[in-house]
């Protein structure tokens with residue numbers, strides 16, 4: 062199968078799977094995680110933090126070790142802890158899929174919304190970065206970026222604008238929509254494109270945290286400098302894998 066045909070087939074399948082997840086039937090929402098995954102072919106994360114895939118100092122000098130330590134062990138840890146509290150209070154199984162929860166978040170409390178989003182967003186954010194050095198997208202991901210944004214330079218410009226114009230705290234996103242096209246946008250606070258209340262919908266491929274806790278110790282109010290440097294950390298191999306598969 063040619064690269065183009067494989068890309069179209071795989072992105073369509075991926076888009077369909079996530080579209081199904083976003084509009085899933087109520088009968089599936091309370092079912093155990095393994096059953097949900099089998100029924101929807103959507104992988105899931107649980108409410109616990111997973112280990113950081115590198116050491117606190119691995120992303121320096123772009124992101125300093127103190128920022129990473131506080132971000133992971135205090136801020137992100139609190140989202141996980143508070144999510145588990147909300148799940149217990151609102152009678153959700155500890156084995157529930159966080160992605161499924163996000164897809165129906167309008168049914169739950171503000172605490173659930175903030176902390177399920179906070180947990181999911183950070184779990185993805187850590188994996189979007191790598192200490193391997195500056196990379197560039199290749200293959201099917203680069204082909205999709207050129208198709209949907211014109212060029213890599215245009216993509217960077219639009220993504221940076223989304224991150225810079227998010228007022229206050231929030232996130233910038235590259236998503237794969239249900240039609241298999243890439244979308245750029247931002248969400249406030251800890252909202253994300255999997256939430257049924259979000260105007261921006263799709264499978265998140267790349268996440269950028271623009272809360273001040275992500276950069277203030279090192280960059281203070283210089284969000285633009287943080288964003289420009291952060292691009293050198295993006296693990297484009299990971300982003301490309303998310304586009305092609307349900308992972």
Ligand SMILES: [Fe+2]
Pocket residue numbers: 132136183270272274275
């Ligand atoms: Fe954060």
